[in-house]
Amino acid sequence: MKNNNTKNTGARAKNSIPVHHIPLVAETSVITVSGLHKHFTAPGGDRLPVLENIDFTLREGEIVALLGRSGSGKSTLLRHVAGLLAPSSGTVHYRGRPVEGPNPGTAMLFQSFALMPWLTVQQNVELGLQARGVEPVARRERAVAAIDMVGLDGFENAYPKELSGGMRQRVGFARALVVEPDVLLMDEPFSALDVLTAQTLRNELLALLTHPESPTRTALLVTHSIEEAVQLADRILVLGTDPGTIQVELRVDLPRPRNRHTRGFEALVEDAYESLTGERAELPPTAGTHDPLRAATPLPQADVEQLTGLLEELDERGGEVELAVVSDALSYELDDLMPLVEAAELLGYARVETGKLRLSGTGRGFARADILTRKHLFAGAVLANVPLIATIRTLLMASDGGRLREQYVTDRLRASCPEHGSRQQLGTAITWGRYAELYEYDARDGVLLLPREDRGAGSQR
Ligand code: ADP
Ligand code: MG
Numbered sequence: 091m092k093n094n095n096t097k098n099t100g101a102r103a104k105n106s107i108p109v110h111h112i113p114l115v116a117e118t119s120v121i122t123v124s125g126l127h128k129h130f131t132a133p134g135g136d137r138l139p140v141l142e143n144i145d146f147t148l149r150e151g152e153i154v155a156l157l158g159r160s161g162s163g164k165s166t167l168l169r170h171v172a173g174l175l176a177p178s179s180g181t182v183h184y185r186g187r188p189v190e191g192p193n194p195g196t197a198m199l200f201q202s203f204a205l206m207p208w209l210t211v212q213q214n215v216e217l218g219l220q221a222r223g224v225e226p227v228a229r230r231e232r233a234v235a236a237i238d239m240v241g242l243d244g245f246e247n248a249y250p251k252e253l254s255g256g257m258r259q260r261v262g263f264a265r266a267l268v269v270e271p272d273v274l275l276m277d278e279p280f281s282a283l284d285v286l287t288a289q290t291l292r293n294e295l296l297a298l299l300t301h302p303e304s305p306t307r308t309a310l311l312v313t314h315s316i317e318e319a320v321q322l323a324d325r326i327l328v329l330g331t332d333p334g335t336i337q338v339e340l341r342v343d344l345p346r347p348r349n350r351h352t353r354g355f356e357a358l359v360e361d362a363y364e365s366l367t368g369e370r371a372e373l374p375p376t377a378g379t380h381d382p383l384r385a386a387t388p389l390p391q392a393d394v395e396q397l398t399g400l401l402e403e404l405d406e407r408g409g410e411v412e413l414a415v416v417s418d419a420l421s422y423e424l425d426d427l428m429p430l431v432e433a434a435e436l437l438g439y440a441r442v443e444t445g446k447l448r449l450s451g452t453g454r455g456f457a458r459a460d461i462l463t464r465k466h467l468f469a470g471a472v473l474a475n476v477p478l479i480a481t482i483r484t485l486l487m488a489s490d491g492g493r494l495r496e497q498y499v500t501d502r503l504r505a506s507c508p509e510h511g512s513r514q515q516l517g518t519a520i521t522w523g524r525y526a527e528l529y530e531y532d533a534r535d536g537v538l539l540l541p542r543e544d545r546g547a548g549s550q551r
Contacts, residue, residue: 119185127139128166141334154327155312155327157329158330158366171189171275197218197265199274201279207250214250216233216268235268237264263295270306276312278314279311280313295322325340325341327339392430405457413442416447438452438474465525469528482494493539496531520538
């Protein structure tokens with residue numbers, strides 16, 4: 091594993107101790123992350139905080155999922171556990187020892203499979219062993235056994251391009267597990283696969299990890315899929331975004347094998363869903379700030395076309411549908427649907443109640459209107475419900491020549507509401523405001539403008 095990781099991430103090269111030389115201390119905590127904080131440095135020298143105050147423990151025999159949206163810092167956190175990134179502050183320990191270079195107790199499984207195309211299945215699987223100094227005969231035997239274990243017997247001499255995506259990820263399993271890592275690290279390992287293949291491989295991976303004789307029984311899984319987390323994990327750590335912090339810990343006390351269509355499973359999916367979407371409810375109020383640009387609630391990153399499609403679908407289905415049904419019908423992962431659902435709720439077009447999405451009267455009106463009426467209705471809805479957009483519009487009306495520098499808005503957003511990610515917030519506000527024809531945007535100059543026909547309403551020039 092080390093070879094791939096090193097190549098891909100520019101890892102710190104340090105001595106790596108073979109896994110069987112690590113003294114096994116009588117302690118159930120395998121990985122301990124304490125007070126971890128990580129920031130990157132932007133090309134201009136700005137600090138980009140990515141992870142803050144991360145504390146968690148991975149215990150022996152546990153499968154823990156790190157669940158969060160794209161950009162919440164999941165991969166970054168995983169790379170710290172793998173010892174491929176050093177924290178800005180805080181520590182990572184593996185069985186009581188500080189991790190100061192590639193973590194010898196871990197192996198990594200990637201979304202992209204990361205196979206060497208010029209090597210056969212057998213050679214790809216042997217790579218990890220080679221890197222750990224296992225001699226050729228033992229290497230061959232162990233690789234053959236691992237290939238057999240993941241169901242690829244007979245494909246030893248095939249090249250990756252001859253294999254389907256599912257088979258390639260099986261090679262990924264074999265390559266990671268052949269070194270018998272103490273802890274398996276997985277970065278969205280199923281997200282490049284079609285739904286059915288992913289489901290099969292999840293179950294197979296679980297069978298491998300929970301097999302009584304498996305040397306690898308502890309795993310950390312990064313995912314943005316709620317269902318995947320509930321399917322596989324004993325505990326779910328929900329990461330919030332900007333910068334990444336652990337918001338909630340959910341314990342999944344469901345017996346295995348888990349059936350997605352049981353009440354207990356669905357209830358947990360709902361809990362996790364709420365933890366992901368309910369971020370804003372748990373944010374400490376920023377007391378005393380009365381900045382007009384203070385975004386009271388973060389704006390979901392929702393595309394207006396897709397939101398419209400969702401509302402139309404909902405209307406066609408009688409105005410009330412289970413979220414899971416909508417996600418199936420539209421072939422959207424539940425997680426991709428979330429920003430749209432949040433946007434619909436924020437604008438008063440729909441509400442989620444006990445797993446069902448229900449269209450409101452205004453939502454129905456919007457869904458059935460023609461395009462121009464929709465824009466008009468949308469403008470009313472955002473002005474009433476999105477203070478950021480209303481404020482931009484007000485500032486534009488009051489400004490000299492109906493112009494406002496984008497930077498001015500981002501700076502004030504950053505100062506008053508750093509936790510929401512000012513660029514993304516403004517990005518959504520720009521898209522929505524443009525669609526509603528409340529303002530225009532010149533990306534080259536970074537300027538917001540009143541539409542021509544409204545300019546007479548502001549100060550003249
Ligand atoms: P996730 O895996 O949850 O999608 P990542 O850990 O990949 O999130 O990234 C979290 C944030 O950190 C993103 O905003 C990303 O742009 C930023 N980031 C990740 N790696 C670097 C890096 N090497 N330099 C600067 N920013 C980075
Ligand atoms: Mg990632």
